[in-house]
Amino acid sequence: MNAIASQTRSIPRRQERIDRDRWVSIRPIERADGPGLSDFYARLSTESRRRRFLGSGSPRAAALTRAFTEPEGDGLVGILEEHGPNDGAMVAHASVQSDGQGGAEVAFAVADEFQGRGIGGTLMQMALEQAQTRGLRRVTATLFADNAPMRGLLRGAGREIVSDEIHAGVEEIALAV
Numbered sequence: 001m002n003a004i005a006s007q008t009r010s011i012p013r014r015q016e017r018i019d020r021d022r023w024v025s026i027r028p029i030e031r032a033d034g035p036g037l038s039d040f041y042a043r044l045s046t047e048s049r050r051r052r053f054l055g056s057g058s059p060r061a062a063a064l065t066r067a068f069t070e071p072e073g074d075g076l077v078g079i080l081e082e083h084g085p086n087d088g089a090m091v092a093h094a095s096v097q098s099d100g101q102g103g104a105e106v107a108f109a110v111a112d113e114f115q116g117r118g119i120g121g122t123l124m125q126m127a128l129e130q131a132q133t134r135g136l137r138r139v140t141a142t143l144f145a146d147n148a149p150m151r152g153l154l155r156g157a158g159r160e161i162v163s164d165e166i167h168a169g170v171e172e173i174a175l176a177v
């Protein structure tokens with residue numbers, strides 16, 4: 001593991017309570033998460049995948065693993081904890097990828113059945129923490145302009161919005177880290 005991965009992996013995990021018996025544990029992504037990541041995106045609804053990948057369809061399993069688990073630690077995953085058959089399933093993913101210009105591109109997805117329960121908000125705070133730990137100055141997200149939940153997350157993150165532009169129905173919002 002390189003020095004940066006080691007730093008990002010040192011961010012403490014957090015837990016979001018779903019109900020009396022279930023939690024989602026959010027932690028930095030690891031290389032071993034590749035198969036879980038493919039299953040997660042395969043289970044996501046067509047609409048959530050459309051919003052996540054801006055209509056371009058989700059990448060194939062090998063490409064997903066390559067893009068999001070290397071370098072290890074550049075992103076986050078949410079893992080379900082329950083006394084039941086889905087214990088250990090991946091239910092959320094945030095990619096936090098360097099743009100090579102002192103910033104990070106972020107993109108989130110939460111399993112359809114767990115959306116609207118605060119997991120996205122925790123991903124946002126932890127993604128900002130990861131970017132900060134890596135010495136990055138801003139995070140940028142690209143979303144469909146009608147994506148109210150994602151815009152809500154960005155505007156509610158408690159950081160200065162340094163730019164917000166819409167072209168052809170696609171919005172790009174950048175926050176100061």
Ligand SMILES: CC(C)(COP(=O)(O)OP(=O)(O)OC[C@H]1O[C@@H](n2cnc3c(N)ncnc32)[C@H](O)[C@@H]1OP(=O)(O)O)[C@@H](O)C(=O)NCCC(=O)NCCS
Pocket residue numbers: 047048049051052053106107108109110111114115116117118119120121122141142143147148149150152153156
């Ligand atoms: C966007 C997404 C990651 C948000 O995750 P989440 O766990 O649902 O988010 P939260 O529960 O933390 O809620 C985030 C905000 O959206 C609002 N929200 C949640 N669901 C909503 C809905 N269906 N319509 C409008 N607002 C909604 C919440 O009230 C909250 O706003 P607030 O902070 O002002 O209260 C999730 O909806 C998702 O995976 N969507 C599909 C993929 C996607 O759009 N990715 C973004 C591309 S970068």
